[in-house]
Amino acid sequence: MDAPLTCATCHNGVTTSYATAPMRHAMEAQGANPTLNAHPDLSVQMGGYTYRIQTKDGQSTYTVSDGSDTLSLPIHWTFGQHAQTWVLEKDGHFYESLVSYFPAAQGLALTPGDQKITPHNVTEAMGRQLPIWETRTCFNCHGSGVIAGEKLKPAKVTPGLDCERCHAGAQQHMADAAQNNFKTLPKSLxxxxxxxxxxxxxxxxxxxxxxxxxxxxxxxxxxxxxxxxxxxxxxxxxxxxxxxxxxxxxxxxxxxxxxxxxxxxxxxxxxxxxxxxxxxxxxxxxxxxxxxxxxxxxxxxxxxxxxxxxxxxxxxxxxxxxxx
Structure with a gap:
């Protein structure tokens, strides 16, 4: 049985180099995050709140506490290959983590753009609530499979940008090429x-x-x-x-x-x-x-x-x- 046709069938050199490109790792899958695996227990004290990221057996948890109340959430979506920010889900809403990981610090610090946020409880300290449009933009720019006109389904988004994400029509091109038809080509950038x-x-x-x-x-x-x-x-x-x-x-x-x-x-x-x-x-x-x-x-x-x-x-x- 012939192997299924992929972009690598004809463009092996490009796909091989792209495997290590930043865009391919713009989003890391749960359980496959080398940064958190290498730093299984991260913590920082900031603005009266303690933040802690713990990783064990490929599962990571984001915790924030003010000494009285504590909120812990699983990390399902990691955005960024080196510096990392996490999108968290609570009660049907999505939040951008208020702290991120920075390689230069080898630890946690405030997420860029969130300097003006003054939290009043652990939920607000956990992260900035994202409006629907911004949540969609986050997943669409860091992952593949977000379909225009359809409700966002984060669990079905493929981490990182695949070929189709930039080269619209690549899937149809492969389907046609499998039939020895090379008349349809993705738009040349x-x-x-x-x-x-x-x-x-x-x-x-x-x-x-x-x-x-x-x-x-x-x-x-x-x-x-x-x-x-x-x-x-x-x-x-x-x-x-x-x-x-x-x-x-x-x-x-x-x-x-x-x-x-x-x-x-x-x-x-x-x-x-x-x-x-x-x-x-x-x-x-x-x-x-x-x-x-x-x-x-x-x-x-x-x-x-x-x-x-x-x-x-x-x-x-x-x-x-x-x-x-």
Missing amino acids: NRLDSEQISDFCGQCHRTWDTVMHNKWRGPAFVRFQPYRLENSKCFIGNDPRISCLACHNPHQPVNHNVAYYDAKCLACHAETKTASSHPAAKTCSVAKSNCTSCHMPKVELPSGHAQFTDHDIRVVRAGEPYPE
């Missing part, structure tokens, strides 16, 4: 211009319009890369040399080597002219290497336990305030 790519990735990583509409301000939102990239003076929307895909291959783990990105920068900021129809960019008078270390600085989240590369590409001057 390579044909999108820079602004369209930014909007596509921004469905989860947040677009410029989304951030402006919600009036999000401050360093906490540096993690929304498409919004920050579009703030860059050099982003014009139709130059393929400056887009999410120009620097990052979503099928591979993120390259953290600063020197790797020099060629990306010099594709525009080179002393020699290129064949591009776009105007020549200025060259840097300081250096021709490690460009991002100066022009895309690391910004620390208000919690102090995580840093993000600011994708607002610019000349950074010492002492200047965080640019909105």
